[in-house]
Amino acid sequence: MKLIITQFLRFILFIVAQTLIFNNLEIGFGIQIMVYPLFLMLLPFDTSIVILLLLAFVMGISIDAISNTYGLHTSSLLLVAYLRPIIFGIFSPREGYDSIKESTIFEMGQRWFISVFGLLLVIHHLWFFALEMFKMSEILLILKKTLFSVPVSFLLCILLQIVFVTKPKEK
Amino acid sequence: MHNLIAFFRRFRIFMLFALLQIYALTNYFTYLNFPRSQWLTSSSVVASAILTVRNSITKHWALTENNIALQEENVRLRKKISPSFIRIDNQLVKIDDSLYLQQYDYVPGIIINSSCNQRNNFFTINIGEKQGIKRGMGVFSDKGIIGVIHNTSDHFSVVKSVLTESVNVDVIIESSGAFGLLKWDGKDPRRGSISGISNDIKIKKGSKIVTRGGAGNFPRGLTVGHIETLKSVEGKPLWDVSFIFSENYRVVQNVYVVKNLLQQEQNKIEKEIPEDIQQ
Numbered sequence: 529m530k531l532i533i534t535q536f537l538r539f540i541l542f543i544v545a546q547t548l549i550f551n552n553l554e555i556g557f558g559i560q561i562m563v564y565p566l567f568l569m570l571l572p573f574d575t576s577i578v579i580l581l582l583l584a585f586v587m588g589i590s591i592d593a594i595s596n597t598y599g600l601h602t603s604s605l606l607l608v609a610y611l612r613p614i615i616f617g618i619f620s621p622r623e624g625y626d627s628i629k630e631s632t633i634f635e636m637g638q639r640w641f642i643s644v645f646g647l648l649l650v651i652h653h654l655w656f657f658a659l660e661m662f663k664m665s666e667i668l669l670i671l672k673k674t675l676f677s678v679p680v681s682f683l684l685c686i687l688l689q690i691v692f693v694t695k696p697k698e699k
Numbered sequence: 700m701h702n703l704i705a706f707f708r709r710f711r712i713f714m715l716f717a718l719l720q721i722y723a724l725t726n727y728f729t730y731l732n733f734p735r736s737q738w739l740t741s742s743s744v745v746a747s748a749i750l751t752v753r754n755s756i757t758k759h760w761a762l763t764e765n766n767i768a769l770q771e772e773n774v775r776l777r778k779k780i781s782p783s784f785i786r787i788d789n790q791l792v793k794i795d796d797s798l799y800l801q802q803y804d805y806v807p808g809i810i811i812n813s814s815c816n817q818r819n820n821f822f823t824i825n826i827g828e829k830q831g832i833k834r835g836m837g838v839f840s841d842k843g844i845i846g847v848i849h850n851t852s853d854h855f856s857v858v859k860s861v862l863t864e865s866v867n868v869d870v871i872i873e874s875s876g877a878f879g880l881l882k883w884d885g886k887d888p889r890r891g892s893i894s895g896i897s898n899d900i901k902i903k904k905g906s907k908i909v910t911r912g913g914a915g916n917f918p919r920g921l922t923v924g925h926i927e928t929l930k931s932v933e934g935k936p937l938w939d940v941s942f943i944f945s946e947n948y949r950v951v952q953n954v955y956v957v958k959n960l961l962q963q964e965q966n967k968i969e970k971e972i973p974e975d976i977q978q
Contacts, residue, residue: 551814
């Protein structure tokens, strides 16, 4: 029960933060900050993929409705939800995932988090910008936008975890 | 039948994914041209309520700049009204005449949500059908044009800004009279381009670009920007005109929506063209 309430609060907070704060930060160079894939990333390891997909859909639709993008965020977030179990499988530790642990940067280690979340974020941003432009001739612009936006989003995601996620106690 | 059930069972997750994905994509691609699903846009009830609250907090941040801009506009308009003029000739008598008929009416509004860094940028404004706003009406601010109304609800509307792929406002270069369509390449929110200007027309850098008013959604002569660079398009007898927008779309707040009182008349007479050709 506690888990559902925390996840629900996170769900709302991510939508609010993305639409009301991060959508309005305009740094230039075509940078667009998208931090909401972190919500899907932080769901427990044993979440079933159907729930992942449905959550991604509802979250994407809500963000799209407020930021006038009509399905762009939904589509990219659905892709992240679909690929999450596959990428988790590729990078799984030798003895499998411990279902008590959370997939934060503190509990899983920096190396694991950077490779898994980095890959998901690159896929998400690439899909988003490719759909937004939707022209082969604009491929350089798509790559440039992805290249500039991913590091900024990634750093913000790590910052969000440092500020808001409680660290496990040192043993 | 058994095989079919086994097939569905095996691919059910992928099918759920595909189903949701198709819904999202069709929504995205159809909406860009035909606004249909009202609940998915920022003019819907819930989204607009959230945005109104946000705007009530953030609107104060650019208050000084906006007040100065409005004051400048007031000064400009005040110069035109009768108390600013002295009568020179006492012999003339002014009679209210019927030489002028009002064609355009303006409804003031405030932008409550906007973006500048996407390929297609839509702005939400706080006036809607209750104020008589309809799809296709033009929107401008005191410095330049903003876009065209794309979708409306009772109290809010979504504006398809000039920072979109296919806004196609017809504009004219004031010094030479050449006209073309306004385009935006999606890279820089400060610069736009004009397509369709033949390269035998002489164009000076820095000339002013204004609206042509052909479609009837903008009055003629609203400022759009100033020409920055001129290049010739390879293989075509056309200029590639790049210009700087006179409005800064990242800070604009106060806008006006254009109501053309003679729009129906114009539409009616323009509909008659193809029928004449057929005869």
